Amino acid sequence: MTMEIICINGVQFMLREYGKGHKWCHGQFKARGYRMTLGREAILDVLAQANRHLSAEDIFMKVYKVYPNIGLTSVYRTLDILVNIGLVHKFDFGHGRARYELAEEPKGRRHHHHLVCTGCSRVIDYEDFIDEEVALLKKTEEALSIKYNFTIMNHLIQFYGLCQICRNEGK
């Protein structure tokens, strides 16, 4: 429980297995005046390596394995910060809990939208927009901005339906 052992082990382990590929996130984080801690670093690592949309508890459990000192509260707090900064996107897919995902980076993951299966709750990312989709989106945003005097910061676009598996099962 002393920070020593876990800290030493944690740091060394992290420096090897983690702490890669999100220097940019670190920069953004500290640039905003936030302190970088082991917990926060681990959370960023988990998010960076996630291939699905994680809940706060998902993240907590993954972080716990490498950093047992972590508390669920800190996960929520860190996610809150990350969402406010814009480094992480928070989604509600109707599963009763929020899901988080690393936001697009300069030369990292691209912006995308979601297909949500109402049968099995799976979520599919898609970013292969038709060029037209982007064009109309921009056009719509501009028109709306003017008509409603509304400054659009971002958008949420989700399609609900049934994935192949669920459709075959007749759910």
Place this chain on the structure above:
Amino acid sequence: MTMEIICINGVQFMLREYGKGHKWCHGQFKARGYRMTLGREAILDVLAQANRHLSAEDIFMKVYKVYPNIGLTSVYRTLDILVNIGLVHKFDFGHGRARYELAEEPKGRRHHHHLVCTGCSRVIDYEDFIDEEVALLKKTEEALSIKYNFTIMNHLIQFYGLCQICRNEGK
């Protein structure tokens, strides 16, 4: 507390002040095998006359005024049914509680999307650019259906930003 008085008063009052303009909803409701009760009728009335997006408690309070027997549980249950039937849309605007809105009817309200102000939580309906938007949406949906073998049933499109008032206040 006896059903008599409230029932009689309620019915008469409702027949005058309410119970208009949503015969279609009633039909849909009963056609699905659900029974029409005073509470459910009052809920439909409140939804039909709402000019904003109501929470379950909003609805409860409005119904309570004309039908004090109503229970919050029944509001939730009825809304659940209405959402499942497709007569009502349930939204999460990030306010911590679900918001409900009567769905589009054959010759009633039109389908629309939302502008959500992150400053004051106001929500603006817009259906202006829907035609063009819908055309491309359909196109996008078709492309996605094929590529991901995903049957799209409906979509959620929201734009987040700042309304005029909040922008001026520098929130």
Place this chain on the structure above:
DNA sequence: ACATTAATTGATAATGGTTATCATTTACAG
């Protein structure tokens, strides 16, 4: 009108994700 019966109801308690508290620990500028 009346009896029958399954649907519906509302009071109440429980659930569960998220937040607030607060004493303790820690990152980091000086």
Place this chain on the structure above:
DNA sequence: CTGTAAATGATAACCATTATCAATTAATGT
């Protein structure tokens, strides 16, 4: 190394939504 504000985690509280269940009621047939 020190001082100090930021960050943490254990814990309790919050609060929207659900589950439970006995009582009521709408609808159907007589």
